[in-house]
Structures are given as structure tokens and as C-alpha cells.
Amino acid sequence: MNKKLLLLMLSNKQPRRLKLIKNLLDGKKTVSTLFWGSRYHMLDYSGIMKHFDSIKNEDKIINELIKYGYVFPYDKYQYKLTNKGKTKKDSLIESFYLPKELSYGFDYDIEEFKSRFLLLIQVASEYSYNNSSYYPVQADFYDTNLIKAFFHKHKNDNFVDKIYNIINSFLATLDKERASIFANLMIGHDNYGLTYEQLSKQYNYSQLEIYFINIDLWILLIRFIKNNSSFLKILLKNIVKNKINESAKRTFNELNSGLKISSIAKKYNLKESTIKEHLLENAIFLSATEFPYNKLLSTANISYLNKTYLQQPIDLWKFSKLNDSNIDFFKFRLYQIMRSK
């Protein structure tokens, strides 16, 4: 992981777990990762490192940050920024490129979309030169067939001009630098674009920042197609996904229709603990009014929990304080999420 990125992910007010940040950026989706990700206000960044270098050397990097005086260990697992670290972070926010277009509610399958789009551009580009003998960029079987079928359906109907116009109007919405970077990602007739490393030298960004710029560009294009181009809508098939996964959503609907946790578990042949995880996942992503907390926490539960915890900051609540009650960890975490909203 990059030093600057880790510094940006830490805070001077809130101690944060190093392992958790790593898991979140790598795209781990356990309830605990998601919960703490939301506590850190970092849920948007979930999975952003998945297609770059996986994070391996976070311990080494944190030690370097400590050595520079930017960070101090709060306890065995958590770290905080020093004042010097906070100043550094403030200046990095100005200079380091972090993705800006990520969405709270949606995951974009950028890799899949990119491979479709690059193939489409190549097909159109070679077609515009009447060349049918070339090495296609690699896409999986499904995407190759998708683009092939699309091309054969439309190739006699101003195909090249349509694509050309869409690209041009998309690039016109971007600043000059990002438009140029995007153009240099395209592959086509006698054009092979630039690698991340070559882009990083040309535009004076680190490779990680180039990767982040890429993420933004592809998301912007996805949104552009969604709003402006019915012609290319086919490229978006299965690309935009709700952050709450399908089975968790199903569980949520069953709860709303009146089923109890135990009945949902039985109906779908799942463990109760899995159903509870589904519900927590929903609670994390939904707003306070969208999630029916009162179906799962009784008034008595809530007043007991209020009495036990309300005097303390949420991050510091300990489940062990509930040893004498009949409130389980699920209800404790759910209450914690409710109070976080």
C-alpha cells in the first residue's frame, strides 16, 4: 500500500484499525469490515484496491509513518494521526488524487465494463479502416460475444460515426487532462495506448493515482452512457450493482413482509447467523428511516442499551458490558448501527 493513501485513510480524531482499513480497501465484505468502514466514513472506498496491487506490506508502511512522526499507535491494533500527520493529510487532500466518483449505494464492475468498452472501440476503429485482420484485446467469452453481436447488428448503420460522436461528447464533458488520459487508454488501429506506468510518467502522477483516475473515468463513462446513450446501454448489462447483495435484499424483504429471523432461515435453508448478517448489512447501507429497527429491538432492549451506552462515544462501546442481560451481539451491533445514523 502506498504511504500517502494510508495517511489519508487515518484520522487525528478517531483511532482506526490498520487491518480493517486494509480489508476494506481490498474489498472484503464481512459485516465487521462494513460496520467499521461506515464508522470511519470510508464505505465509498470499499474495494478500491482490488484491481491494483493487493495490500501486503501495511505493517512496514505504518512503521515508516510512525518514524516520520505522522502517526502514533493508539493501542495494539489502532492508529491515530499526530498533529504533524494531520497537517500532512490536509496538504495531501489537495495534491493526491483520490477517486471522487465512487458511489455510496452502488458497486460498479469497472473491470468488466472496461474490457467490453475497449473491445468495442477497437472493433469500431479497425472497421473504420476496413481492417478485419488484427489482434483483439482480451475479453472473456461472454463479453466477446456481446460485442461481436452488437457490432454485426449495427455495423451498416453509421456504426463508426455513432461511436465516434459518443466518445467525443463524453470527452468534452471532462477537463483537458483527464480527457487526454482517457484517449490514451483506448486501443485501436495503430493505437495501443499507454500503460499505467507510461501514463504516470507522462502526466506526473504516481501509478496508484493513475489507477484512481481510471476508476473515476470509467464510472463517469458508465453514468454518461446511462444518461445520454440508449445506443450503448447494452454495455451496462450487469455492470451497476447494488451494494447490498441479492440474498441480503431478499432477507430484508422477508423481514418487512412479517417473517421472523428463524422462519427466514428455515425458508431458505440458511443459518440464523447468516440471516442476521444479511440484516446488519442492510442496516449499514440503509438510512435510519428505511430500516425497521423496531422489529428487531424491543422498547425494553433500547432503553436498556440507552442506559448502558449513551454516555460514551460509539466506537468505544464494549459488548462485554451486556453480560448480565439477554441482549445478544446481533442486537448490540444493530443498536450501534442505529445510533451511528
Added chain:
Amino acid sequence: MDYLRQNLKKWFGFDDFRPGQSEVLAALNQGKNTFGMLPTGTGKTLIYQLFGLMIKKPVVIISPLISLMQDQVDRMRYLGSKNTVAITSNLNFIEKKRILKNLSKYSYIYISPEMISQSDILESFKKLDIGLFVIDEAHCIVQWGTDFRPEYLNLHRIINYLNNPKVLMLTATASKKVRYEIVDKLGLHNVKNIVKSTNRSNIMLSVEYCDDSNDKNNKLLSLVNKLRSPGIIYFSSKKMANMVTIFLRKEAHLRVEAYHSDLNNENRYRIQHQFMDNQIDVICATSAFGMGIDKNNIRYVIHYHMPSNIESYVQEMGRAGRDMDESISIILYQKNDEILQYNLLMDNIPDDDMISFYYQNYNKLDNNDEQTKLLKYYYDNGYSKDDVTNIFQARRLEQKDSLAEMLSYVLNNHCRRKKLLTHFDEAFDDHNEYCCDGNHTKLNLQASNLIRSNNDKIIYKDNYDWHSIINSLFNKLH
């Protein structure tokens, strides 16, 4: 014009075959199982591509290079054979089913020995009227393939099961003994052998002896500054490939890129094609990471680390001079380099402790490293612990011997070509200043047009304006 050449002209537009191509085709036309040993760069693909067009029946190609199979498919399509498919483990269940259902619609089907051993796949192939059964890189049958996968030993049974289709074995690197073993292991009879010399006479051979790593880097630098581009430098490790890339960019003012398995598909594509398009002068590559493209005008191949066996060396240096122009292969050797190679080789083979541990803890292990996968393969196929211990012991010895042979080539001070060809049971006695730098010979690089001249200007990309890039992409420049 004879029948074969008419077809060559008709399908590919060439007037003449390269050495060996037409003889192999003639043997196949006579209905014979054929062994083609043709030097690197002589267009082995063209043989089965043309044969497939002539007989209008599917050609099945067994290929050991799983990582390169998609590249081979792309190359076949590029060369005009659009009905080509690779059946690899990358396909998901539905894709695999769909391809198997339509198998007879494909003209060329690439598949690994592993995949064709699966029963559902084998059944689909049995229904196929196979026109030719090609075993590419046939020397892998004896060497257990690049990852020593024993599936190659099944090919005998598979060929029988498929009602003995006509078999074509192809390789660029097999000694007489190896050729005999291949045919024997496949259980074939009456095989027609077409054997051409392994010698690539337009590639000069050189070994530079270096005092230490500093000396090696300086020698490398002066070589890349002196020699005409483009070139490839081979390394045994990604780390060294990266370090030398940075070093050469700084010191040599050439366009240098690293090329190894850390590249994702997209960047790999970009670098391969920038290289094809002469936008890159030097590629720093690891030997393990194959190149899916055929670049004709590579002028030099440098081995920063010595190869681990003669076969790999012949394959890698054989990338030079495919346009038949003068080229050069240079091994940089520093004392004890072979120890590095030895350690790398041994690291790839599970040792006795690991084998025991695996067999005792089979159920509990879920790591996915190469060694575990390999052991799992043998375990799943019913090999006992003792079998596996013996197999790997034999493999270690084999690799040690191969490395020793490579080292003896590197340390040889007489004609290097003679030494290399001896390995393939060939005689050679034409040593001169265009052959090699053994026998205290100084190579004549100047007359071979291998020295960079002032005309070899490097043009850096300077067009970054998005309008003009998009216009050029879609043929709108005018």
C-alpha cells in the same frame, strides 16, 4: 507449380515454403503420422493451418503452453482462421458446454492435455471427425511439459480412444534420443520423420564472461548502446527485470519496458503491440512469461541470467532474426550464476518433507501455491507418497543434468555453434567471424549491420491531444 504451393499461394499469398514445411505437408497428404523437427521461426503453425484448409476437417492441437493458448488463438484468427477456439480452464461451465456442443463448427481447436483428459470433453472429441491431431512442442512429452504434468503420458491412450487420427508432432528442440522417446510414448508406428537442422545460421552466438554484477551491468549497457534495436533481455526474476529496466532507461536513453507476469492483460497487450510497432527498443522479460506475438526484426536476445537448459535457450534466442537478417544471441555469465538457476529449479520441486507433510495433512490444507497444486494433482490421481517422492527425485536429477549441460555450453571456449548442435546430434564445422565468439574469434558486427548508426533515431510519442487521438482512432484525420 505443384499442388501444395498452389494452395500456399491461394490461402496465404506466399510463393515459397520455408524449409521443411512442404515435406511435412507432403507426408501428411500421404496419410502418414509425421514428426516435424523444424528450427524456431520456420512457421510451424502454417503447416497445420494449411493442412486444415486443404482437408476441410477439424484440426485438434494439443498445446502445453496454457498461458499462451489464447495468444495462439488470436494469432490464428489474425492469420485469417476465424474458426479457432481454445478450450481452457478459464471457460466457465456454460461456455464450455456451448463450445463442446458446437465443436464440429470449429476448424482449429486448441486444448491442453489436462482438459482433453476430462471425460465429458473426451466424449465430445470422440464424435468429431478429426482431420489432424497435432502435438505442439512435442518435446514436452518427454520432459513432462513445462510444469512436469504427467497428463502427457495419457496421450497414447487418448489417441487410441479417438480412433487413431493422423498425428503430427512438432518441435524445434529435440535430440535424436528425445525424438525416439516421443514416438515411443505415443505408441505410434511408421512415423515419417522430417528433421531439419536446429541451426539458426543468421544468429551469431556469444557468451560474455563478467567479473561481478557491476561488470555485468556495464557490459549490458554497452551492448544495448552499441547494438541495433529492437532487442529482448531475458531474466530469471521479475525483480531483476524491473531493476535493469530502470537502470537502462536512465543510462541508455532507449525506450525500455519490463514484461512479466505482474502485467495485467491490458498492459501486456499494450506492451506487446508497442513492441511490434517499434515503439519500444528493449523488452526486459522473464523467461517464464511467454510472448504471444511474432516479431520478425528482433536483432538481439541477451540472457542476463543463463537459461536452465539448452532447449529453453534455443527457444528464447530463436526469437531473434526471424526475418532471416543477421542477429545475435549473447549470454552474460558471471561465476556461480548456475547456483541461482539451480536454486530456482529446486524451489519449484516439492522436497521430501513437503511431500510427507502433504500426504499426512491432505484434508487440512487449502493453500493454493504451485507446489501444493502439483502435489494435489498426483494425490488425486492415485499416486502413493513413495511414487511421488521417486518422481520428484528423478525430476531433480534430470533438471540438474540439463543445467550442467547448459553450463558446459556457457563455459565452452571452442566453437559455440558446434557445441550447441552436438546436443541435437548435428555436426558443424563452418566456424568463422559470423558464427560465434568461441575460438578467440572477434565477431564481425559491423559487416553484419548490427551496429546502431546515427540513422537509428528514436522517435518518442508526442501526440497526447485527445481530439487528434480520437480522430486517428476512427479514421477522421482528413
